[in-house]
Amino acid sequence: MKNEKLKVIGFDISKTRIDEARKTSDKTGVEFVDKLDDFKFDDLKLVLLIDVLIFLKYEEKIELLKKIYSALTTDGIVFIKDTLKSDSFRFKYTYFEERLKLKLKVYGDGLAPELNYITPNEFVEILTKTGFKIVNLIPENQFIYPGIFIIARK
Numbered sequence: 001m002k003n004e005k006l007k008v009i010g011f012d013i014s015k016t017r018i019d020e021a022r023k024t025s026d027k028t029g030v031e032f033v034d035k036l037d038d039f040k041f042d043d044l045k046l047v048l049l050i051d052v053l054i055f056l057k058y059e060e061k062i063e064l065l066k067k068i069y070s071a072l073t074t075d076g077i078v079f080i081k082d083t084l085k086s087d088s089f090r091f092k093y094t095y096f097e098e099r100l101k102l103k104l105k106v107y108g109d110g111l112a113p114e115l116n117y118i119t120p121n122e123f124v125e126i127l128t129k130t131g132f133k134i135v136n137l138i139p140e141n142q143f144i145y146p147g148i149f150i151i152a153r154k
């Protein structure tokens, strides 16, 4: 649903995925980009990081969160959905599937072929280190893909 009052940008490093996502722009009004060069990184109210942090190294996660922190308005929100790292079978299955996707280049070329899952405690650590206050952290183990949902405020 379009909302004329909101400017929504969707970013993914994969051109393949962005080209696919662009097909929905007419209906949603979301602008999709595969490069952030021209994007003005400030005055953001909400940033969603959906299943993307696992592809970044620990230091890269911190770097990105710092950038997001400084680009958010006062009280701005970062919402994170990622994989819940644990010893569960579900986690092992997800890990296997994600590795297979990377090998088969499901997300296209140009992705580092590594996965960097972190624990809920590490999420708290990197978020608080970058200045965020955790509003809610929900570890979810009931889905096929175990997830962690985090809302943090500037």
Ligand SMILES: C[S@@+](CC[C@H](N)C(=O)[O-])C[C@H]1O[C@@H](n2cnc3c(N)ncnc32)[C@H](O)[C@@H]1O
Pocket (backbone or CB within 6 Å): 011, 012, 013, 014, 017, 050, 051, 052, 055, 056, 107, 111
């Ligand atoms: C599991 S998919 C999630 C896609 C999308 N966020 C969604 O919720 O449907 C993971 C995505 O992360 C993207 N990705 C991996 N590394 C990235 C990076 N360094 N910067 C931006 N996107 C990246 C991949 O191209 C892939 O499309």
